[in-house]
Amino acid sequence: MRQAAFYALMKHDFCWKAAPWMTIAVAVLAALRPTGMMEVLFIVIAAVVYGRGNFHAERFVGALPVEGREIFLAQLFSVMFLIGAPAAAAAAIAPGLPYLKIAGACLLMYLAPYSIRTERFAAPKWLRQMVIVLGILLFIAVNISILPLTVTLAMMIPALFFKVWTTVPKSFQLAARNPPGRFVGMKPFTNGQWTLQLVRWPFLRFVVLGWHLILVIPFLFVLGMGAWQWTLFFLFSMSMTFVAWSKFEESAMLLRTLPIPSRTILLTILLPMLAAVAAGYYAGVWPDFPPLRMQIVTITILAGATIVGTLVPATMRWRRVRFVAPLFLAPALTILWRGFRGLPPFPDTNVTGTLLRISRPVPEGVLLVIAAAVLTLLFLALEKVFAESEYAKNPETPARFWRSAE
Amino acid sequence: MIPVLEWLDVYRSFQRGVPVLNGVSISIAEGEVVGLLGRNGAGKTTLINIAMGMLFPERGSVRLFGLSPMEEPVAVKKRVGYVSEDQIIPSFPTIGEILALHRSLFPQWDESMERDLLDRFSLSLRSRIQFLSKGQARQVALLCAVCHRPELLILDEPAGGLDPAARREFLETSVRLLNREGTTILFSSHNMTDVERIASRVVLLDAGKVRLDRQLDNIREGTCMAIIPRASAPDPGVIAGMPGCLRVREAFDEWHVVVEGSRDSVQERLTAVLGHNGIRCVALPLEELFIEFLGGDRL
Amino acid sequence: MQIVINPSDELPLYRQIMRQIVESIAGGRLKSGDKLASHRELSEQLVIAPLTVKKAYDELEALGYIETQRGRGTFVCHRLPRVNRADQRDQIQLAAMKLLSQAYLAGLRLSEVTAILKDADREITGGARKDKESA
Numbered sequence: 001m002r003q004a005a006f007y008a009l010m011k012h013d014f015c016w017k018a019a020p021w022m023t024i025a026v027a028v029l030a031a032l033r034p035t036g037m038m039e040v041l042f043i044v045i046a047a048v049v050y051g052r053g054n055f056h057a058e059r060f061v062g063a064l065p066v067e068g069r070e071i072f073l074a075q076l077f078s079v080m081f082l083i084g085a086p087a088a089a090a091a092a093i094a095p096g097l098p099y100l101k102i103a104g105a106c107l108l109m110y111l112a113p114y115s116i117r118t119e120r121f122a123a124p125k126w127l128r129q130m131v132i133v134l135g136i137l138l139f140i141a142v143n144i145s146i147l148p149l150t151v152t153l154a155m156m157i158p159a160l161f162f163k164v165w166t167t168v169p170k171s172f173q174l175a176a177r178n179p180p181g182r183f184v185g186m187k188p189f190t191n192g193q194w195t196l197q198l199v200r201w202p203f204l205r206f207v208v209l210g211w212h213l214i215l216v217i218p219f220l221f222v223l224g225m226g227a228w229q230w231t232l233f234f235l236f237s238m239s240m241t242f243v244a245w246s247k248f249e250e251s252a253m254l255l256r257t258l259p260i261p262s263r264t265i266l267l268t269i270l271l272p273m274l275a276a277v278a279a280g281y282y283a284g285v286w287p288d289f290p291p292l293r294m295q296i297v298t299i300t301i302l303a304g305a306t307i308v309g310t311l312v313p314a315t316m317r318w319r320r321v322r323f324v325a326p327l328f329l330a331p332a333l334t335i336l337w338r339g340f341r342g343l344p345p346f347p348d349t350n351v352t353g354t355l356l357r358i359s360r361p362v363p364e365g366v367l368l369v370i371a372a373a374v375l376t377l378l379f380l381a382l383e384k385v386f387a388e389s390e391y392a393k394n395p396e397t398p399a400r401f402w403r404s405a406e
Numbered sequence: 407m408i409p410v411l412e413w414l415d416v417y418r419s420f421q422r423g424v425p426v427l428n429g430v431s432i433s434i435a436e437g438e439v440v441g442l443l444g445r446n447g448a449g450k451t452t453l454i455n456i457a458m459g460m461l462f463p464e465r466g467s468v469r470l471f472g473l474s475p476m477e478e479p480v481a482v483k484k485r486v487g488y489v490s491e492d493q494i495i496p497s498f499p500t501i502g503e504i505l506a507l508h509r510s511l512f513p514q515w516d517e518s519m520e521r522d523l524l525d526r527f528s529l530s531l532r533s534r535i536q537f538l539s540k541g542q543a544r545q546v547a548l549l550c551a552v553c554h555r556p557e558l559l560i561l562d563e564p565a566g567g568l569d570p571a572a573r574r575e576f577l578e579t580s581v582r583l584l585n586r587e588g589t590t591i592l593f594s595s596h597n598m599t600d601v602e603r604i605a606s607r608v609v610l611l612d613a614g615k616v617r618l619d620r621q622l623d624n625i626r627e628g629t630c631m632a633i634i635p636r637a638s639a640p641d642p643g644v645i646a647g648m649p650g651c652l653r654v655r656e657a658f659d660e661w662h663v664v665v666e667g668s669r670d671s672v673q674e675r676l677t678a679v680l681g682h683n684g685i686r687c688v689a690l691p692l693e694e695l696f697i698e699f700l701g702g703d704r705l
Numbered sequence: 706m707q708i709v710i711n712p713s714d715e716l717p718l719y720r721q722i723m724r725q726i727v728e729s730i731a732g733g734r735l736k737s738g739d740k741l742a743s744h745r746e747l748s749e750q751l752v753i754a755p756l757t758v759k760k761a762y763d764e765l766e767a768l769g770y771i772e773t774q775r776g777r778g779t780f781v782c783h784r785l786p787r788v789n790r791a792d793q794r795d796q797i798q799l800a801a802m803k804l805l806s807q808a809y810l811a812g813l814r815l816s817e818v819t820a821i822l823k824d825a826d827r828e829i830t831g832g833a834r835k836d837k838e839s840a
Contacts, residue, residue, distance in 0.1 A: 002480075004510060004511075005480075005510075005511055007510075009507075012507045014498060058496060059494055060496060062458070062459075064507075065479065065482075065512070066479070066480065066483075066511065067480055121460075169476070170476060170479050171460065171476045171479040173460060174455055175420060175461060177462045177464075179419050179422050179464075439754055574752060578752050581748055581752055581753070584748070584754060584755055585745045598713070599712045599713060602712035603712045603718075603752060603754070604753060604754040605754070606754060606756055606757075623719065623760075626715065626717040690715075691713050691715065692713075
């Protein structure tokens with residue numbers, strides 16, 4: 001174990017670099033005494049840890065003169081710093097929340113997938129993507145304290161650490177030491193999606209059943225159920241939709257070269273999402289169904305929001321309407337702010353009520369037609385944007401507006 | 407003299423019973439420039455990954471400078487530079503940050519070489535990796551691999567997907583390294599012209615085995631291809647049995663035979679044995695050699 | 706002088722270099738005492754392995770065309786190897802017959818062949834022997 005190598009690796013780690021910024025951001029928020037503090041901390045840290053990517057090492061690191069243990073420790077310390085510093089800052093400024101438990105839970109969320117298949121360069125891809133589910137489960141456990149969390153953490157963290165420490169190899173491997181009987185893919189770093197072997201239609205399987213899309217469906221379901229009032233959840237689901245759409249676009253790149261109408265491609269991703277939201281709504285209001293009018297209005301709003309949620313990231317690929325996406329940044333930040341204050345996303349949560357009042361004179365049949373028209377228009381807008389999108393290797397995204405590339 | 411890089415009877419498979427490397431033994435001495443050739447999927451990348459300690463050989467062993475890359479990765483990798491076609495440099499950091507990481511890990515980092523190459527490739531330290539083109543990212547990888555003055559440079563299709571100018575620059579940097587340090591170079595490539603330019607030795611890998619392992623000049627001067635019409639020699643066994651015959655392959659209605667010896671002497675020999683029946687002897691450029699040894703029967 | 710190499714040529718690279726250097730010496734473009742590029746310079750210029758250049762130079766040195774002076778560089782010998790003129794003349798006679806038969810089969814006349822020979826002379830000497838007697 002060499003100190004210089006360890007420090008070099010740690011400084012190079014993304015988590016280490018992000019930690020100061022996170023600490024400042026969390027400290028500022030804590031000073032404003034928001035009520036949604038715990039969720040903020042957890043979601044932000046979880047997202048960074050998850051977004052960190054590979055739980056082990058990149059192949060780039062594999063070519064460097066470092067040992068596996070050095071890499072593991074450097075990563076672990078970076079992540080601990082990323083989790084610990086903001087938690088400590090928040091605890092100092094706004095005491096009274098189980099920061100230690102949150103930090104411990106995040107650490108567990110990092111160690112658990114790491115401890116699987118330590119010999120290889122990366123944990124299985126499906127597992128890395130499942131970490132977000134693990135995070136949610138842990139979050140619920142922290143919130144409702146069903147586990148004796150402290151004890152669990154105190155036992156599991158050292159145990160997992162010990163397991164990884166003893167099994168991590170000196171030099172990470174690309175494949176298993178002894179080949180299995182069944183063929184295992186040799187390339188752990190392709191962007192291919194692991195797909196379920198259920199659906200027959202190949203292109204459906206290709207597009208719809210990627211893990212990112214499967215994850216967004218339950219979120220939309222819960223959103224429809226009424227969780228949209230829970231601001232941070234609302235924002236998080238929208239972000240997931242954003243990500244899901246971006247990933248979908250990557251898979252769609254191939255499909256566009258095939259003789260499939262683009263409308264069909266679009267519908268294959270949109271329909272499951274709309275169905276999830278609608279199903280969530282009905283699951284939420286069951287068994288007392290509100291009047292039909294109310295149903296129409298609410299479903300239109302929910303469905304419309306979902307389509308807009310895919311429309312916004314889609315506009316980033318069409319140069320002419322590139323300006324649209326940054327416009328949404330201000331309202332998004334406002335909603336985020338409201339979330340910290342413990343308020344629902346929209347000032348007048350009675351949007352539904354307002355719309356109902358406006359639509360009272362209109363008979364239900366006409367209302368249905370209007371709703372369908374609105375949704376169709378939104379869909380056509382999406383279709384147009386989808387048709388115009390470009391696939392430059394580094395598309396000029398709005399983020400470049402305030403960063404100049406060399 | 408310990409060989410710089412040595413594979414000893416390496417066997418490796420990814421699916422039980424289907425070997426990708428089936429008993430490969432190659433030994434590379436100091437200062438050699440070895441071109442590793444083979445069809446896609448022949449096992450070149452696997453062989454190189456085993457040398458870099460990224461794969462465990464099921465049977466056999468690999469040694470760099472006499473050390474095992476899996477047991478002593480630090481000691482080995484300090485003296486090795488590695489560039490691969492699909493090496494993934496993390497996209498978020500800037501070039502400067504990546505170089506800083508390397509500088510701190512390799513004590514023998516040569517700053518003047520770094521500056522010189524950055525200048526030559528027109529790279530800026532502040533560019534982020536994700537915004538570089540493929541050629542530029544590969545240049546960064548090359549920079550990282552050569553600036554610590556490695557004794558051994560391992561290149562896994564380094565010029566794959568690069569335009570001719572970028573490929574030439576890559577070669578130039580390699581030649582400069584050869585001149586300055588006398589680095590041993592192992593590179594796998596599909597570009598025969600590049601191989602012919604700088605390789606001193608060529609190893610052909612096919613279906614997990616070494617088919618040919620010769621000095622390049624020996625191939626040029628000491629082998630040729632005889633084209634024999636089928637009618638003259640209906641039985642390939644006769645030809646294959648002749649001394650110096652390396653390979654017989656069926657092509658349309660002729661036999662393509664790779665034979666050791668100069669063109670004129672081979673022509674004489676074959677004519678003596680088979681008669682004056684339209685036998686031609688032609689020179690064997692590397693690309694043709696590749697196809698003769700590794701092409702399927704359909705070619 | 707500018708050396709040009711072709712990696713795909715059937716002649717090995719070192720022989721291509723040797724041939725061009727010998728041609729230059731023969732044509733007078735390289736005179737006795739002229740300095741040749743070092744291994745490093747030539748290999749970097751042509752983008753080939755330095756060992757190849759070294760091999761070429763070693764062979765030329767063994768044949769007596771060039772010599773290496775330590776610390777000073779590689780130079781064309783002052784006293785070039787004496788070739789047996791009679792042998793060479795026979796070989797050239799054979800080559801000439803081969804050349805003429807090929808030309809006549811292609812339908813060329815002697816005057817055209819002579820013009821071709823003059824062109825070749827110009828290329829090898831680079832015009833350096835303008836003042837010497839013509840064919």
